[in-house]
Amino acid sequence: MKIKGSQILIxxxxxxxxxxxxxxxxxxxxxxxxxLHKGNIRHxxxxxxxxxxxxxxxxxxxxxxxxxxxxxxxxxxxxTVTGIANAHLDSIPIVVFTGQVPTSLIGTDAFQEVDIxxxxxxxxxxxxxxxxVEELTRTISEAFHIARSDRPGPVLIDLPKDVMNAMAEYTxxxxxxEEEPQPRPPSKKAFQVLDxxxxxxxxxILSGGGIILGGASQELREMAWRTKTPxxxxxxxxxxxxxxxxxxLGMPGMHGTYYANMAISHCDLMxxxxxxxxxxxxxxxxxxxxxxxxxxxxVDPSSINKNVMIDVPIVSDCKxxxxxxxxxxxxxxxxVTGDQRREWLGLIDGWKRDVPLSYCRSDEVIKPQFVIExxxxxxxxxxxxxxxxxxxxxxxxxxxxxxxxxNTFLSSGGLGTMGYGFPAAxxxxxxxxxxxxxxxxxxxxxxxxxxxxxxxxQYKIPVKIVILNNxxxxxxxxxxxxxxxxxxxxxDMTHAPDFVKLAEAYGLTGFRTGKPAEVEKxxxxxxxxxxxxxxxxxxxxxxxVYPMVKPGGPIHEMTLGSxxxxx
Amino acid sequence: xxxEKKERILSLLVSNKPxxxxxxxxxxxxxxxxxxxxxxxxxxxxxVSKIILTTIADQPTLTKIEKQLMKLIDVxxxxxxxxxxxxxREMMLVRMRLTDKNKADVALIIDTFRGRVVTLNGDHCVIExxxxxxxxxxxxxxxxxxxxxxxxxxxxxxxxxxK
Ligand SMILES: Cc1ncc(C[n+]2csc(CCOP(=O)(O)OP(=O)(O)O)c2C)c(N)n1
Ligand SMILES: [Mg+2]
Numbered sequence: 001m002k003i004k005g006s007q008i009l010i011x012x013x014x015x016x017x018x019x020x021x022x023x024x025x026x027x028x029x030x031x032x033x034x035x036l037h038k039g040n041i042r043h044x045x046x047x048x049x050x051x052x053x054x055x056x057x058x059x060x061x062x063x064x065x066x067x068x069x070x071x072x073x074x075x076x077x078x079x080t081v082t083g084i085a086n087a088h089l090d091s092i093p094i095v096v097f098t099g100q101v102p103t104s105l106i107g108t109d110a111f112q113e114v115d116i117x118x119x120x121x122x123x124x125x126x127x128x129x130x131x132x133v134e135e136l137t138r139t140i141s142e143a144f145h146i147a148r149s150d151r152p153g154p155v156l157i158d159l160p161k162d163v164m165n166a167m168a169e170y171t172x173x174x175x176x177x178e179e180e181p182q183p184r185p186p187s188k189k190a191f192q193v194l195d196x197x198x199x200x201x202x203x204x205i206l207s208g209g210g211i212i213l214g215g216a217s218q219e220l221r222e223m224a225w226r227t228k229t230p231x232x233x234x235x236x237x238x239x240x241x242x243x244x245x246x247x248x249l250g251m252p253g254m255h256g257t258y259y260a261n262m263a264i265s266h267c268d269l270m271x272x273x274x275x276x277x278x279x280x281x282x283x284x285x286x287x288x289x290x291x292x293x294x295x296x297x298x299v300d301p302s303s304i305n306k307n308v309m310i311d312v313p314i315v316s317d318c319k320x321x322x323x324x325x326x327x328x329x330x331x332x333x334x335x336v337t338g339d340q341r342r343e344w345l346g347l348i349d350g351w352k353r354d355v356p357l358s359y360c361r362s363d364e365v366i367k368p369q370f371v372i373e374x375x376x377x378x379x380x381x382x383x384x385x386x387x388x389x390x391x392x393x394x395x396x397x398x399x400x401x402x403x404x405x406x407n408t409f410l411s412s413g414g415l416g417t418m419g420y421g422f423p424a425a426x427x428x429x430x431x432x433x434x435x436x437x438x439x440x441x442x443x444x445x446x447x448x449x450x451x452x453x454x455x456x457x458q459y460k461i462p463v464k465i466v467i468l469n470n471x472x473x474x475x476x477x478x479x480x481x482x483x484x485x486x487x488x489x490x491x492d493m494t495h496a497p498d499f500v501k502l503a504e505a506y507g508l509t510g511f512r513t514g515k516p517a518e519v520e521k522x523x524x525x526x527x528x529x530x531x532x533x534x535x536x537x538x539x540x541x542x543x544x545v546y547p548m549v550k551p552g553g554p555i556h557e558m559t560l561g562s563x564x565x566x567x
Numbered sequence: 568x569x570x571e572k573k574e575r576i577l578s579l580l581v582s583n584k585p586x587x588x589x590x591x592x593x594x595x596x597x598x599x600x601x602x603x604x605x606x607x608x609x610x611x612x613x614x615v616s617k618i619i620l621t622t623i624a625d626q627p628t629l630t631k632i633e634k635q636l637m638k639l640i641d642v643x644x645x646x647x648x649x650x651x652x653x654x655x656r657e658m659m660l661v662r663m664r665l666t667d668k669n670k671a672d673v674a675l676i677i678d679t680f681r682g683r684v685v686t687l688n689g690d691h692c693v694i695e696x697x698x699x700x701x702x703x704x705x706x707x708x709x710x711x712x713x714x715x716x717x718x719x720x721x722x723x724x725x726x727x728x729x730k
Contacts, residue, residue: 117586118586118589121586121589121590121593122593122594122597125640126639126640146640300638301634301637302631302634302635302637302638305627305630305631306631
């Protein structure tokens, strides 16, 4: 039986196991929306297309499945670009469907026509325009396959309106993903790494987003524990290794911990897993891990030797590589005695003692770090997902909350997109209705996708927004303070809405405090209030994020802030 | 590793689809690599096209380019022809105005570079010359003082001498 393209689309999405779509309608997709009206797949009506893509992205990061967004042609499509670029830089598997003018009008500058294929070519893993309804099913399953395989990423499918109305048979596509990677016999390189690890005095693991994307946290833990190797993770990798483990060093790089950066600078072997050596991590390349032999496992060959020269490159997904390596460790009965690591772990403990992550506490004014510490104490235990906006709030969320589980810290790493955290929280909450989802926000960033409050209220999505309200575009202000003699050019945000009234206007609950003594109470109330909540914490206005490595400077040279901060 | 910046020839097998060339060009251009010459046409398999392009790069940069190109879904194979035994050719068409003064010289140059006159229209002729890139350059240099109207070059194509 022949059915319409729009019906085939829904069938194919169901076959892919899609249970929620984030979208926004318009003329070019009205036929698809007519199908959705039958209620066959859950659809969340966002208030801006960027929100739809970030929500799909948050859903993907929290669930490990492919997130889906659907928007109309022209402005609907162009509004997705930031969200797509964001997913691209963080390798997040999403599929974005854009409406398009009918094939007969393509290229005529028709009403609401944009060349979204051309626009998104450099920021998608791949994109398709479906020109014939017969190609629809296969294109969709290929798109999902591309999005989640190897190094994941966003895929866009452009759907001309007439293709959605054309009739064809629906036959489920047979495009299949490969099976779960089976443990492979250890390669020559695994033996080589084993030798290096036996000889190394100061080994270190640097893990990245690849561990989370590849579902290899368990394998990472096994390896680190068995070999007593300390671990540092990039922003994208937080949660892969427990933040409460004694071998944990925190995040490295520009706002990394003192001890993670010192460990990188002093290690003699660095085993890098699923990390692409972003400049925010490496600082000055020439001095990065200058004493170390570097092993690099990455599923994307183009990440290897791109920024940092690698001694042992291993092209593989992290899970298979770690599995076979752990197998080898077992077979060889590889053990490390406490004695063998005493010197190295002692050195690290010294750094931890000398310069712990800390800040100047205050009874008068709320320190933003204190809000996060308190939030951590109230929500620890693995049932919480934290998303962040971008700026100081993001760095403090990375530093002062301890992530023990993968897929529980969702943050815009590569693109640094203000406005990511809140819609991503909505997506994450839909993936995990039973978890507590908190967006740690800045007063600037939250205004970038504030319209999604209506979405959260409409669908009773109980995300909690914690605004660290410093009345500034704080991270930019920090740079202006440190590098531009406090010329605060256009970073003052005091002209902001009253967030409590705004919450009420949208129909949710809002709380505010500026008193340190009330932080815990407000957090408790906010968390226990049903439905979405805004908590507006009026924090110390000119607090800076430390440690800080100067942009382009070597990472072992860190500014630690005023000395009394080191407690 | 070879640090010398020089002309490198890449041969790509790609799906024969409308926007593949844009993807390839965008991948190089977007990362700041310049395409010096470019040739595209179908292969024996009509679903597959061959793109031959040249770029000026050192070896590490070329490796990065190859890896980025391999990431494109529509790119099936990338071969660096620079180091292989290949036959390399470029073709040039040159339109000239023939005068009593330059006629003999033009004829001599055509002869030297084993070119031929493709058309002759009144006092205008179009000359075809093919050969190695250096030969084309030399031919062009010799013809220029004799008064070239216009010209077109194909860019380099190359093929491995054996399988
Ligand atoms: C969309 C976007 N525009 C601009 C920037 C540049 N930027 C980075 S951090 C920042 C300030 C963020 O301010 P706020 O959300 O209040 O966070 P804070 O740093 O104060 O915690 C800006 C403007 C960005 N990252 N994203
Ligand atoms: Mg702020």
